[in-house]
Amino acid sequence: MDIGCGTGDLCYDSSKLVQRTVGIDFSSNMIDLAKRKFKRRNLMFYNKNFFEFETKNRFDCLSANGFIEYLSLNDIIKFFKISKKIVKKNKFIIFGTRNRLFNLFSLNKFSSNEFKKASFKKFYDESVKLNELNFKKFVNLKGNKFEEVLFKQPKTGVNVDKRHQFSPLQLVDILKKNDWELVDFYPINYHPTIPTKFNESKQSKIFSNKIYMMKDKNKLPYIPFSSSFMVLAKNK
Secondary structure, three states: OEEOOOOOHHHHHHHOOOOOEEEEEOOHHHHHHHHHHOOOOOEEEEEOOHHHOOOOOOEEEEEEOOOHHHOOHHHHHHHHHHHHHHEEEEEEEEEEEEEOOHHHHOOOHHHHHHHOOOOHHHHHHHHHHHHHOOHHHHHOOOOOOOOOOOOOOOOOOOOOOOOOOEOHHHHHHHHHHOOEEEEEEEEEEEOOOOHHHHOOOHHHHHHHHHHHHOOOOOOHHHHHHEEEEEEEEEEO
């Protein structure tokens, strides 16, 4: 199941590999487009609100990319609780989030806002630990508090009232409290240079994509320099 499936590209790709794929999205325009683009017997699209969607089926994998960052904190917690009922035992949830740690290294207004907060040192220490520790040791660290960023965020080109950012340890904290087992973190949009240079440099973007093809399975050190990251967790 893909939540916030948009035009259905991920659903279509997964339907070639699995028995059944379901995509849901709140936007009727997106679902109409997905239904026109992709037609397979094992592929279904629904114009539904996830929190009101009812299904008797349980899934091996639930994905949600670009989803939780637009929810309230209470709805994010509700999302993880509902997901436990949809995902089979010992199966997986994969979701993405904007990365709060990147604020420290983007050297822009986000950085200035973070530097004024008492939590700056905690997030900096978390960034250092991503470089020093393996995954098992990292997720056993004391988590940063799961909270909303209270300062007004600079405009990012996305026309929404609010868009959350979280660090890996903030999500470790909330996932463990809802009985999910952390499996891996993966950097997305790795920035080898600061955003002002990255956005004007084709070479930087080519180099950025190379980390996804590296044989080194430990991608944790790249996370502080990535504007987003993905989380893989197992339903215990």
